[in-house]
Amino acid sequence: MAALKGILCKNQLLKSKITISHYIQNGMSQFPKYYIEPVYKKEELKELEKSGDIDRLAHLPTKPASSDSTCSFKQDPDINLFVNYVMKCGKKSLARELVEKSFENIKRIQLEKYHKCESEEEKNKLELNPRVIFHNAVENCKPLVELTGVRRGGVKYQVPVPVAQRRSLFLSMKWLIAAALEKDGKVRFTDQLARELVDAAHSKGKVVKKKQELHKQCEANRAYAHYRWN
Amino acid sequence: MLKTTVEIILRSFNRKGLSSRYLSTAVQPRHDEKLETFRTPENDPSKHNSQHLAQFYRIPLEDKNALFHQSALPKSFEEQTKTFNEICLMVRKPGIDIINYLNTLDYTKPSVRFVLYGQKGSGKTLSLAHILHYAYRNNYLLVHVPWVGNWMHRSKEFSNSETQEGYVDINLDAAAWLLHFKTQNVKLLKNTDLKLLETIEWNSRESTLKDAPLLELVEHGISRIKFASRVVNILADQIKRLSSEGVCKTLVAIDGYNAFFYPSTKVYTEKREMVPPSRITVTEAFLNLTKFDWTNSAIVVTVDELAVPDENQISYFPRYLLGKEGFNHIDPFIPVPVANYSKKELTSVINYYIERKWIQPYPGQEEELSLLANSNPYSLMKLCNSL
Numbered sequence: 001m002a003a004l005k006g007i008l009c010k011n012q013l014l015k016s017k018i019t020i021s022h023y024i025q026n027g028m029s030q031f032p033k034y035y036i037e038p039v040y041k042k043e044e045l046k047e048l049e050k051s052g053d054i055d056r057l058a059h060l061p062t063k064p065a066s067s068d069s070t071c072s073f074k075q076d077p078d079i080n081l082f083v084n085y086v087m088k089c090g091k092k093s094l095a096r097e098l099v100e101k102s103f104e105n106i107k108r109i110q111l112e113k114y115h116k117c118e119s120e121e122e123k124n125k126l127e128l129n130p131r132v133i134f135h136n137a138v139e140n141c142k143p144l145v146e147l148t149g150v151r152r153g154g155v156k157y158q159v160p161v162p163v164a165q166r167r168s169l170f171l172s173m174k175w176l177i178a179a180a181l182e183k184d185g186k187v188r189f190t191d192q193l194a195r196e197l198v199d200a201a202h203s204k205g206k207v208v209k210k211k212q213e214l215h216k217q218c219e220a221n222r223a224y225a226h227y228r229w230n
Numbered sequence: 231m232l233k234t235t236v237e238i239i240l241r242s243f244n245r246k247g248l249s250s251r252y253l254s255t256a257v258q259p260r261h262d263e264k265l266e267t268f269r270t271p272e273n274d275p276s277k278h279n280s281q282h283l284a285q286f287y288r289i290p291l292e293d294k295n296a297l298f299h300q301s302a303l304p305k306s307f308e309e310q311t312k313t314f315n316e317i318c319l320m321v322r323k324p325g326i327d328i329i330n331y332l333n334t335l336d337y338t339k340p341s342v343r344f345v346l347y348g349q350k351g352s353g354k355t356l357s358l359a360h361i362l363h364y365a366y367r368n369n370y371l372l373v374h375v376p377w378v379g380n381w382m383h384r385s386k387e388f389s390n391s392e393t394q395e396g397y398v399d400i401n402l403d404a405a406a407w408l409l410h411f412k413t414q415n416v417k418l419l420k421n422t423d424l425k426l427l428e429t430i431e432w433n434s435r436e437s438t439l440k441d442a443p444l445l446e447l448v449e450h451g452i453s454r455i456k457f458a459s460r461v462v463n464i465l466a467d468q469i470k471r472l473s474s475e476g477v478c479k480t481l482v483a484i485d486g487y488n489a490f491f492y493p494s495t496k497v498y499t500e501k502r503e504m505v506p507p508s509r510i511t512v513t514e515a516f517l518n519l520t521k522f523d524w525t526n527s528a529i530v531v532t533v534d535e536l537a538v539p540d541e542n543q544i545s546y547f548p549r550y551l552l553g554k555e556g557f558n559h560i561d562p563f564i565p566v567p568v569a570n571y572s573k574k575e576l577t578s579v580i581n582y583y584i585e586r587k588w589i590q591p592y593p594g595q596e597e598e599l600s601l602l603a604n605s606n607p608y609s610l611m612k613l614c615n616s617l
Contacts, residue, residue, distance in 0.1 A: 073592040074617060100616035107615075108313050111587060115315045129590045130616070 031063050040065040068092075076131060078138065078169075085173050098190055102180075103130040105194035127201070137200035141172035141207045145218040150227045159227045160218035172207075179206045268578040268585070270321065275364040278329060282321040284575040286582055289317040289363060297359075297366050299413045302376045304355055306611065314586045320575065322353060324568045325360035331564070332364065332528055337479060340522040343560055345487075346532040347548050348568030351608025354532040355485055357568055361530055362483055370481040370528075372414045373469065373519060375407065378489040379537045382507055383496045390500055391511050393460060398497055398505045404458035404512055408451045411465075419445040423477045430464060432457055444468065459511040466515035473526040480527040482519050487531035488548075490517065491556030492538050520560060531560070570605040579610065589617040 026033045036057065039045055048054040068080055079099065087095035110128050117123045127133055147158040163171065180193035199205025270285040272278060278287070289297075294317050301308075311317045328344055335342060346354045365372055381403050391397035412419065424444040431437040432454070438447055447468070451461030473480045490507050497505045507513050520529050533551040535543040544550065548565060549557055571579065580596055583589045603609035 072598055073594060104615040107588065111313050111315075114587065128587050131590075 032061075035061045035063045038062050038065045038069075040069045041071045043071075074131075079131070079134065081169075082134075082138075082173050085170075086177055098193075101190040102193040102197065103134070105191055106130040106133055106198055109194060109198055130197075133197055133201045137176065137197045137207075138169065138172050140200050140203050141175055141211055142168040143171055143211050143214055144168070146171070146214060147218060147221065150224070152227055157224045157227050158217075158221050159224045160221050161228055172211075175207045175210055176200065179210075182206075266585075268581040269318075274367060275325075275329065275360060276333075276367050278321050278326060278364075280326060283323060283326065284320065284572070284578045286318040286320050286578070289319060291317070293363060293366065296416065297362060297372075297414060299410060302374070302410065303359060306608075307356065310611070314588070318582070319356055319360050319363075320353075320578065321360070322357060322568075322575065324566045325357045325364075327566060328357075328361050328530060329364050332361075332481075335528060337526045337528075339525065341524055341527040341529055343520065343522065343529040343531070343563040344566050345548050345560065345563045346530065346566050346568055347546055347551070349546050349570065349606065350535050350543075351606050352568045352570055353607045354534060354568045358483055358485055358530060358532055362481070365481040365483075366414070369418065369479070371418050371469065371473070371478045373411065373466075373480060373482045374414060375484045375486075375516065376410070378484060378486040378516075381497075381510070381512065382489045382492070382537075385495075385497050388497050388499075388505075391459070394511065397509055397511050398499060399459040399511050400497065401455050401458040404462045405452050405455045407512075408448050408458060408461060408465075412445070412448050412452070418478065419443070419448070421478070424472060427468060427471055432460075444472075462512050463515045463518075466519050470519065470524045470527075474524045476526055478526070482516075482527065482529040482531075484516060484520070484529075484531045486534045486537040487520070487560075488533040488551040488553075488556060489537040491553050491559075492542075494539075517559065571600075571607055571610070572605075573600075576600050576605055576610070579607075580614075583614055589614050 039048065039057070045054070048057065068083075069075070083092065083095045083099050086098055107128065107130055110126060110130075110133070114123055114126050114128065117126065127136075143163055145160045146163050148161050149156045150159045151157075176193070176196055179196045180189055183189075183192045196205055196207060200207050268284070268286055270278075270282045270287050272282060273287050273290060275287070303311075324346060328346075331342070331344070346357060348354055362372065362374060381400055385400045386402040388398050388400050391399045418424070422443065425441050426438060426444065426447060427440065429437060429440045430447070432450075436454075438450060444465070447461060447465060451458045451465075469478075469480055472478055490513050493506050495505060495507055495510070497510055499505055520531065533546075533548050535546050535551065538551065548560075548563075552560065576599075577596060580589070580599065584591055589595075599610060599613055603613050
């Protein structure tokens, strides 16, 4: 324990007020809080080497890289997150397959449009990169405000509150997945998800409508906004 | 004289760094030509040679409709052609090799047999498609089986044979194949030289007379599905005799040939007993066609791991896949390996995908994809699907 304390003091992580036990307990995590996140991208490592920060990090206790982190250029944290939201019962490879298949379908939908275009101008306008379409779709579905129940004088009011960045990302992805699941039994999830993503990227479709309706409701309930405080 | 002037000019411009390139009369390659190195304008497979290796050529739509009518090409490939808005095949070594052989074969000698083999997804079926396109352009009579496994494992209907004791007919599939044969050879079947060499009696009322055109026999099989399996057997026999007589030149192309020798199938008798391939009537026809006792013909078959169940996919070599019986049947043959992509081919495919807007380029893409897919064409296609 003394050695551990030594390391922590050296790296100025330990402040006098907080005990070691506080650091060691970290929710459900396997690793204590003083473990730092791993750097697994080649480019980031090179930058660290250049700036000299690598010496500082070299002997710090570090978490292992997770199984889905690679230094490939096609890796994208948002898509990883989306895969995790699609996942059920820990079947990650299936979830990844589904998301990849729906990206394939997006490309097929867009390329069909592309070949139907008559002029060069129209063709250049079309977005064919499924990743860009995905990001646009998620961005377009993010809500800015939402409603929460607040009890005042025995009555529950629906009070509009601003949404944090991370929660709005979560809501947007959750709605997209829910919209893709809301389909006829014969239609595949991957086909429907692809269609929803393409629609949402163009600010059309079920999910964007849902977001707009929520905004409208928040607008209607603006009189209760002050219930957020006191 | 010219040499001295060049020297003078070079000396005088030396400080400005004029290179001798500007003085040469050779045509400089244009920029847009350089971009399209993965594509060849030569769409006729009979003119392909080793210069066209690793380049894509486009199959004209009318050829595609005539040759690969319904499900004659793999489904995943069909899907790609629909998305890419064109049908392109890569010119690869096994295809070129066999086309060269076919060009130089002595057709008066007994038929030569080629066996395409390779790992799963290495491009055997599409190499066969390239060869078929060549044969189609050169007026071969085509006897093409798109996938033998469909008969052995996904047969639509089966019934006990009426003529041969203990044999089973797969009449619906046989009739479908006859239709495929007819569409592939529409032009050639109009030739009046192709006629029956003997009278065939189907039953006491129906018979097809001697000297009737071969087309009549095929159409009889399609319209009277009950006799389809028998028609296939008779057709095989007639084709052999006609080509030996020099009426036509034949190319037999069978995909997944080893399914004829794998002991278990999903075809059953009326008593629900499993029937081995040797007891299915159409097997006889194609085993007959792959013998070497006839002339004016060439035989190309593929052996594929996918034609046998997962637990027996141990090796992709012909000796293992064909078994002892099959190997003895087709021996001697010319083995033609279909390898995974070479570096040049991989670059070519990736450039083709980029040109078709199928994948977006990113730095280090080619190396990453080749390592992930182990340069296997099918795995590469699957990997690129989501990019």
